[in-house]
Structure formats: structure tokens, C-alpha cells
Amino acid sequence: MALINCKECGKQISDQASSCPHCGAPVAGNPPAPSATVAPLAAESVRKTSTYKYILYGTLVLLVAISCMGGGKTSNTPREFNATQAIFLCEHAIKQVSRDPEKAEVPMVSNVGSGDEYVFVWGPQTKLTRLRNGLGLEVGVPAVCKVSHAQKKMTSLSVDGKTIF
């Protein structure tokens, strides 16, 4: 560190100083102190601006997501309730009759109903419906399941000759 003379007041000052401690004149070659204080302020304001941008962006994304979900609901409503969805309802219900729903096998069968009603029939002779009975044996049992197309739900179910509902 060397001593130099201030250009303004002529007093000796450090060449490392950014300004003269006597008169306050800036020292050539050293970046003025203000940049050190202004820069963080600028950075702070940039941070604030970007924070506001993120909040604004986040709000927009949220609004878009909400409107998409709303739109999704309206576009889902008119979707066709088909035989696959109908048999899925039956399959799930029949499995619940089994002692071991996880292992129950309810194979796909064709819809034999017509009009508003889907009708699915499983027969024991083909072992299509395999449920566990009270003895824990895997057996084939008949099942008949009816699903209303308009109501999109089961209207009747019988398994092994018993009416479930």
C-alpha cells in the first residue's frame, strides 16, 4: 500500500482508498464506493422484480391448471359409458363376493343385453367365474350382472344363484 497525494486537497491518502478521507474526492483508479452500495440495491430490486414475476407466473399457471381441470370435467361428462366400463363395475363387485378378492378371476365376457341395459353372464361350466367358497376352494360359479347405461351403475347382480342386490 502506497501513499499518494489527493488531487483535490493535496493531502496524503492511501492509493487503496476509493475516496479521500479528508475532502471526499474520488481517487482515480479505484472504483468509487457508491458502486458497492448501489449494486446490492440494484440486485435487491431485481430480486424483488423476479419474485413478483414468479408470483405472477405461478398465479397464471394455477389459473390455467384450474381452468383445464374445469374444462376436463365438462369434456368428460359427455364421454360414452361403454361396455368395458360397465363390465369393470361388475368385475369389481363380483370379486368382492369372493373370500379372496385379490385372487378372484373374472374373465371378460360379451355384453348380451340391449338398449339401455348391459347384461353380462358368467357360467360355472366354463369356470369363467372363479370365487373361493366357505371352504376356501376355487370354484366356478355363475354370475349375472346388469348395468344401466343411463345411470352408469349396476342395477342388479347375482352370484352363484344368490341375489347380491
Ligand SMILES: [Zn+2]
Ligand atoms: Zn483530499
